Amino acid sequence: MGSRPPVRSREARRRWRGYVYVLPAFAFYVAFAVLPALHTAYLSLFEWDGVTLGEWVGLGNYAEILQDPILRRSVFNALVLVVFFALVPIVLGLLSAGLLARYRRPGMGAYRFLFMLPQVVPLVAVGVTWRWLYGDDGVVNQALRAVGLDSVARAWLGDFDFALIAVGLVGTWVLSGLCMMLFLSGVQKVDPSLYEAARIDGAGPVREFVSVTLPHLRGELAVAMTVTTVAALASFDIVYVTTNGGPGEQTTVPGLLVYRLAFSEGKVGLAAALAVVLSVLILGIVYLINRLSRDRT
């Protein structure tokens, strides 16, 4: 041992020091994220009511999830919500970034503030507010009646055909501002000379957007897609507050079912299994998004 060259050992120590810095955060992460996650996975192998002794059922809960039509329906609903939480906000965000980024106008700060507002309001408050707006005598119906569309007016959240769309549009309202902010900040990084060069080459605003702005937003697009898709798949608060999954199972999402199964129905094992499946699904989709956005470069 004593024959080891001192230089080497000092170097080794220096390399070790890095781990020491990481250790507190790592320990924290393990204690409050990794272990609970593993425990959840472990619980998913039991049939447990939350009180009495659990019974080992192996993968039985997972089999039940695959067979339950309500659970499958909830996954379908979550995928529909991806359209409203992710696709539409990204398109709207790109549109407003394209329209606003290149030209300075007075009042831009206020405009951004307005669009960012939904981001700083707690989602539960958002849900309560929209429940009023969508109500029988809510603003939405008042507006429709004011322009003579009485036959269209209805209690949107109680309508079998429109409830999911209505809930989805709340998500669109919340997340469009976030996407816009992301893209606006992305555009500001673009070297102005590129735009100059494009204009000299005779590019109009559309051409400019497609050839210069869009390629530079690839990173921001990946971030926006990841954040909004996760928000859609893991959605809970908005749905819980507005419709509680109804009418029927039209707006039931997996997050809501995890909560219900664990807390009101006393099926903790099944809830844990569903939570695991949902996490795996989200991780898979996020991985896919990141792979695709990297491949295009």
Add this chain to the structure above:
Amino acid sequence: MDSTHRVGRRLAATLCAVALVLPLAACDALTPGSATVVPGPTGVPSSTAVPNGDVTLRLQFADAPLMVDALIAAFEKGHPDIAVEPQYKTFSDYVQNLKLTMTSDTAPDIAQYAVGMTDLAADGHILDLAPYREAYGWDKAIPPVSLDQLTAGQTSAATGGRALFGVPAGLSMTGIYYNKELAEKAGIDAPPKTLAEFEKQLAAAKEADLTPLGVGALDSGGLHLWAALLNQLMPTDEYWDWVNGKKGATIENPAAVEATELVIDWGREGYYNESANGTAQVDSTAQFTKGDSVFLINGNWAAGQLATVMGDNVGFFPMPGEQPGSPTVASGFSVSYAVSAKTEHPEAAGAFLDFLTTPEAGQIISDNGFMPPNPDAVKKPTGVLADIAEGHERAVADDGITTFPDFAAPAMLDRLRSGVQKLIADRVKPADYLDSLQDEWEDHHGE
């Protein structure tokens, strides 16, 4: 260079392995539920004596905080040695945490009875109060039907008779409210005597271009409608067997199909408010006070609000049966209190529960809009409150107060809520709806 890398990798691998193996190695301790110590056969003394010395009882509850405060104040006046410390929670918080609360080491001495108490009672976390029932004579002070709701379908180990897991402080009941002015406009001059007559009145209201029946089906309001019809058509004994989880009981029977079909038919006839599925129960009540519908399905808990806003313009009747002489049957339950098996003061808890059956407590309960367990002991109410008291008296006399159908299983409320929404929207066949309920029932009550 290489070696440090290897060390780092080894460290990471070790940490991962530890993280993975720890929970598995500690398997026994981590088996869910193994940490819960099920208390032994704690008994209730069969005498009514309350020992001397200062005692503090913790009371956790979810309904009617004003009523609870008044009851506690009155009780403490009579028992200066016993302090009662109220712990209020909102209803959903209360129900969702009930099992954790009652199985924890710091369980409250007294807790409001709710869905889920049945399982706790079966596991020995709730005291069987049957010896107290005999000692205090509660069978005389409280209608037996109200106590039967609190037996969790069990027999008592201590007395050999019915078990008892709570004492009611105020009873509830569902039924139909009607707007007297609007009813007159539709040519309806008296509450219906039969279900068929009620249907005619709904049709008359429709004919008069009014919304016949207000339903708030966004939350649990729809299930009251279905249960009210079920109560009239399905034999009460069979309904009890089903709610109590008696072996072999089923909701898939012709009477239940008929009741379910009625909910669909009324929807097809356009008897409900157009956005019933998008309206919460409290909102449907508010709309009713504004004259938006002739009838409203709800429970006595809405009576205070309705009487205040509508005065003499509102009346109440229980859903009528098939024949003029049919017994009055309605869903109802009680705001009841159970005692934790972990309490150190069962005598003091018993004294508090007994206080709830006294005329003094009855008056407090009545003043707060609930029906006292012993209605003879209080001043006669007036207006719509009198209608309810009279209907409740008939139902009690006919042994016709049945628990709410969601008591059949913890997950039943979700099935019922979404199921009735589909019935109202005509989106499910009666057989499929009842099948989904029975599936849930079998899931909970086992083979």
